Amino acid sequence: MANITIFDHPLIQHKISVLRSEDTGNKEFRELVKEITMLMCYESLRDLPLKDVTVKTPITETVTKMVDGPKLAIVPILRAGLGMVDGVTSIVPAARIGHIGLYRDEETLEPHEYYCKLPPNIEKRQIIVLDPMLATGGSAIAALNFIKQHGGKNIKFMCLIAAPEGIKALSEAHPDVPIFCASKDEKLNEKGYIVPGLGDAGDRIFGTK
Ligand code: PRP
Numbered sequence: 218m219a220n221i222t223i224f225d226h227p228l229i230q231h232k233i234s235v236l237r238s239e240d241t242g243n244k245e246f247r248e249l250v251k252e253i254t255m256l257m258c259y260e261s262l263r264d265l266p267l268k269d270v271t272v273k274t275p276i277t278e279t280v281t282k283m284v285d286g287p288k289l290a291i292v293p294i295l296r297a298g299l300g301m302v303d304g305v306t307s308i309v310p311a312a313r314i315g316h317i318g319l320y321r322d323e324e325t326l327e328p329h330e331y332y333c334k335l336p337p338n339i340e341k342r343q344i345i346v347l348d349p350m351l352a353t354g355g356s357a358i359a360a361l362n363f364i365k366q367h368g369g370k371n372i373k374f375m376c377l378i379a380a381p382e383g384i385k386a387l388s389e390a391h392p393d394v395p396i397f398c399a400s401k402d403e404k405l406n407e408k409g410y411i412v413p414g415l416g417d418a419g420d421r422i423f424g425t426k
């Protein structure tokens with residue numbers, strides 16, 4: 218069974234509905250992608266380890282908690298994953314950022330790689346791969362293959378909208394990678410678009426159509 222968390226928080230569901238609407242323009246679309254990612258990131262990092270630190274307040278010295286353990290790396294899948302980066306860095310400003318450039322061939326739906334660059338010591342980092350759309354799963358699987366070939370181990374995949382076909386393919390190919398999403402939609406159409414979905418995420422973020 219897939220290791221998947223679907224965020225049912227009312228604020229996330231509300232923002233996803235506005236995001237889906239064809240009446241939502243590029244500026245608002247970008248803002249919503251950032252806000253939803255921030256809310257999802259907050260919850261999906263709930264398992265971050267903590268360590269005790271000593272802090273001197275104006276009143277007294279006390280032992281309190283700070284985040285410990287692996288440093289975070291986020292890896293957006295270009296282009297559309299770029300829209301999610303600010304949502305993570307607004308709450309984890311120290312996160313390192315890698316990039317994986319993939320585009321889907323519109324006929325075959327196969328992913329094609331055109332750029333990859335990961336932060337150093339990737340094997341020691343908690344990695345979150347970002348892409349708003351999980352459709353056939355081909356792009357996510359290729360990105361995770363690449364990261365693992367370069368030593369990445371501790372990986373989460375975060376998307377906004379996922380199709381059942383993509384969830385199945387991704388969790389079969391990478392059962393160790395938990396999936397976080399805001400909506401599991403109905404299906405893919407004959408062109409590989411998610412139904413009801415939100416259309417082409419990259420085009421809506423960057424205003425290219
Ligand atoms: C979209 C999306 C994913 C991919 C999902 O990117 O951002 O990367 O499709 O589809 P899949 O699960 O079937 O692989 P696209 O290839 O359109 O490129 P873009 O982000 O540059 O627009």
Ligand code: URA
Binds near residue numbers: 297350352414415
């Ligand atoms: N990529 C998108 O941007 N939208 C879809 O519905 C499927 C893949």
